[in-house]
Amino acid sequence: MNEIPLQSANRTQVVVVGGGPAGLLLALLLHRAGIECVVLERRTRDYVLSRIRAGVLEQGTTDLLRSAGVGARMDREGLVHEGLDIAWRGETLHIDLRELSGGKTVMVYGQTEVTHDLYDALDEAGVPVLHEAEDVRLHDVEGDAPFVTFRTMATGERRIECDFVAGCDGFHGVCRATIPAEKLETFERVYPFGWLGVLVRKPPIQEELVYAHHSRGFALCSLRNPQLSRYYVQCSLEDRVEDWSDERFFDELAIRLPDRIAANLQRGPSIEKSIAPLRSFVAEPMRHGRLFLAGDAAHIVPPTGAKGLNLAVSDVHYLSRALIAHYHERDDGFLDSYSTDALARVWKAERFSWWFTSMIHRFEDDGSFGQRIQEAEFDFLASSKAAQTALAENYVGLPF
Structure with missing residues (x-):
């Protein structure tokens, strides 16, 4: 010290x-x-x-x-x-960060x-x-x-x-x-859910991050290094870490991912587990x-x-x-x-x-209208290079 x-x-x-x-x-x-x-x-x-x-x-x-x-x-x-994937309805949209952001x-x-x-x-x-x-x-x-x-x-x-x-x-x-x-x-805006995060000493599910929207809630597949993976699932603010065994967590994560990505999931004992409000x-x-x-x-x-x-x-x-x-x-x-x-x-x-956050999480109180708005938002993103460019420019960071 x-x-x-x-x-x-x-x-x-x-x-x-x-x-x-x-x-x-x-x-x-x-x-x-x-x-x-x-x-x-x-x-x-x-x-x-x-x-x-x-x-x-x-x-x-x-x-x-x-x-x-x-x-x-x-x-x-x-x-x-250089990119990330957004999973929706069992399919994935690839966002090429380098190409869309001018090399960033x-x-x-x-x-x-x-x-x-x-x-x-x-x-x-x-x-x-x-x-x-x-x-x-x-x-x-x-x-x-x-x-x-x-x-x-x-x-x-x-x-x-x-x-x-x-x-x-x-x-x-x-x-x-x-x-x-x-x-x-x-x-301030407080969101009506949290993220349950698990750190596991296993290779990541794929090389690039996967953001997933599902009717059961959001999921994210991230990593810290080639042998250390960080996974998240959207959960209730009333949930406790003790409610989620490792088996339950990985079962839920696999459900929320497209089958071809979930097939690569390597399970293991969690070395850190926590819930963060948003x-x-x-x-x-x-x-x-x-x-x-x-x-x-x-x-x-x-x-x-x-x-x-x-x-x-x-x-x-x-x-x-x-x-x-x-x-x-x-x-x-x-x-x-x-x-x-x-x-x-x-x-x-x-x-x-x-x-x-609004596009990719499940908001139960928004009902069917909110769900349709989310679907329209994703469909527009998937069909518009301009929208993908805006996402990429923000994700890699706007200039100081």
């Missing part, structure tokens, strides 16, 4: 709250630009590195990771995907691996990451001299003065909650004084479009650019436009994730 002594931690330029990929990447980019920062993380390092999260990286995300100097292992071990692709590389790479780079660079930081509180973020207080088991109460605070501490973090309610507007959420603005929100602290997307981590990275792109311009060029234009710039891309990703 890369801790810093108390006497050297009284002042820094940027305090980054949250040691997930967004916070770690921002800290690394700032350090590469000669800007001092400290990262505060509530959990232990082992806990952060044990979290199982998404693993489909947009072209812009991989490019930014390379520019930060953490792309070598990703390029060695990550899997470039996505990379399958787990968020846990990204986090490992970022930790290694920060360790090498000597950037301080303080773990088990409890009772984090932000002070005077509306003024010219903000500071952050917290405590750790090792050092007790702490105070760090800074120029700016980057709130990368997730949906349930303290940073967004620091903003007065009358100065923050939130938008929601869309945006908080505006993403700046309050000298506090800047990034990642899940400001927005959540349903996982259908694989946008969560990628949106966090795009926020980091805009915020690092703004802070570097402030310190290097005495130019606050990008700081002033940060929220507007980031939200423009956030809302486009929210729209795409909502559209994809």
Whole structure:
């Protein structure tokens, strides 16, 4: 663990709250630009590195990771995907991402691996990451001299003065909650189902992802590497993980897939199983004084479009650019436009994730009319290269 002594931690330029990929990447980019920062993380390092999260990286995300100097292992071990399949009524529609998006692709590389790479780079660079930081509180973020207080088991109460605070501490973090309610507007849609996900140490069902619509509900066949598969089925929010044995899960998954794809399914004991609810959420603005929100602290997307981590990275792109311009060029234009710039891309990703979720899941309350609308949507997608191009451009990631 890369801790810093108390006497050297009284002042820094940027305090980054949250040691997930967004916070770690921002800290690394700032350090590469000669800007001092400290990262505060509530959990232990082992806990952060044990979290199982998404693993489909947009072209812009991989490019930014390379520019930060953490792309070598990703390029060695990550899997470039040039397309995906959408299964419907027992047939599949192939979306050629590379052809339709003008040469862009996505990379399958787990968020846990990204986090490992970022930790290694920060360790090498000597950037301080303080773990088990409890009772984090932000002070005077509306003024010219903000500071952050917290405590750790090792050092007790702490105070760090800074120029700016980057709130990368997730949906349930303290940073967004620091903003007065009358100065923050939130938008939310909660979906009436969840995703039951299973991780299994077996080869994937096929090389590219399969998104499946079925009368029993949605299913997704994904992977982490050539020997580690990640599968999902739509489930009720009332379901518990204990309700789903491995046998029941794989039986249900096979039913929801076309026969020719289901025939390739290799079953095995699950090594991780969890249920995730789906929601869309945006908080505006993403700046309050000298506090800047990034990642899940400001927005959540349903996982259908694989946008969560990628949106966090795009926020980091805009915020690092703004802070570097402030310190290097005495130019606050990008700081002033940060929220507007980031939200423009956030809302486009929210729209795409909502559209994809709405098209491919089963909504029981929508009845027969809703089902026919979904069928018409898919038929239009299958018959229109323009519609497929729009899907591909959004899936590989809109430009920063």
